[in-house]
Amino acid sequence: MKRLFEKIMNWIRPKKNLSANSSAMTVQLLQTLAMTKEEEYSCDDVHNLIDEYVEMKRRGEDVEKLMPLVKYHLDMCRGCFDEYEALLAALEFEETI
Numbered sequence: 723m724k725r726l727f728e729k730i731m732n733w734i735r736p737k738k739n740l741s742a743n744s745s746a747m748t749v750q751l752l753q754t755l756a757m758t759k760e761e762e763y764s765c766d767d768v769h770n771l772i773d774e775y776v777e778m779k780r781r782g783e784d785v786e787k788l789m790p791l792v793k794y795h796l797d798m799c800r801g802c803f804d805e806y807e808a809l810l811a812a813l814e815f816e817e818t819i
């Protein structure tokens with residue numbers, strides 16, 4: 723992502739018709755864009771959302787679409803995935819008693 727950002731900057735800079743002001747605005751816009759794109763959940767974020775995620779999953783909702791960043795993190799992080807599975811199992815167990 724950072725490399726793409728630099729590429730865009732290099733593409734913008736040589737354009738002489740851009741005023742200093744508008745290119746500063748473009749930089750700001752691109753930085754915001756880059757930050758949004760790079761947004762990833764930390765283990766703490768996932769920990770705070772995992773209950774909701776599991777509830778949604780159990781209701782048969784499309785969690786991958788509704789909480790894609792949680793799903794993405796679970797795919798990448800073994801620790802959080804274990805927590806997710808444990809919670810899911812605990813809820814299922816609760817239902818049988």
Ligand SMILES: [Zn+2]
Binds near residue numbers: 765768799801
């Ligand atoms: Zn994690």
